[in-house]
Amino acid sequence: MRKKIVAGNWKMNKTYSEAIALVGDIVGSSYDESVQLIVIPPAFYVSEIAKISSSTNVGVGVQNLSEHDSGAFTGELSSKMIQSVGAQYALVGHSERREYFNEKNSDLALKVNQLLADDLTPIYCCGEVLEEREKGNHFNLVKSQIEEGLFHLDKDQMLKTVIAYEPVWAIGTGVTASSDQAQEMHHFIRGLVANKYGVDTADSISILYGGSCKPTNAKELFANADVDGGLIGGASLNAADFIAIANSF
């Protein structure tokens, strides 16, 4: 049985005191314990948030990391630093990183390697912009993101990885992929993994949906056979909404 996961990407939101209050509200809520909750705050809150959540079912992640091990990379954070403050997860290749910071699949493959070497779980993001979908190129694009970012991994490493499909046209827009569109792409991604690593591996990997996922549509999205949870942006900034999404399986 693969894991059900609901992860909240807080992006560049919340002051320190707001962030501490939000995680306090989340860990104090009642939620389905079979769902792995993950909060992904701004990196310099992670140390404190990891302490608050340490004895709970709530995991902690970061939004980005360096592809390098250590050294003269001003402003960057390494996977060892992330691990040393108690985080367990990291987003890799969120569409905002790809678009605004020009991150390429080949850079992302290195970031995935750093995380796995330090026993952290990559949440590898993929997804097409609207123009690619309108051209009918969305499957090809996602295929190349998955192949170039992940398919250098061996089977054991692949099993430690989470994939998040986030159609860029659905992020922060209020437009959600329809349940059928989400299932179609998740099924396609699982098929890619099955072709490369076998059906057992593909069946063990969690594939999350992201893009305007809210308490009002989470149930329908999560009901799909290949949708194992969500990567939530805006709605993760409010504890009640985040928990309502986690309770939508």
Ligand code: 13P
């Ligand atoms: P929204 O839920 O705000 O659309 O953001 C999705 C996202 O980018 C999560 O990483």
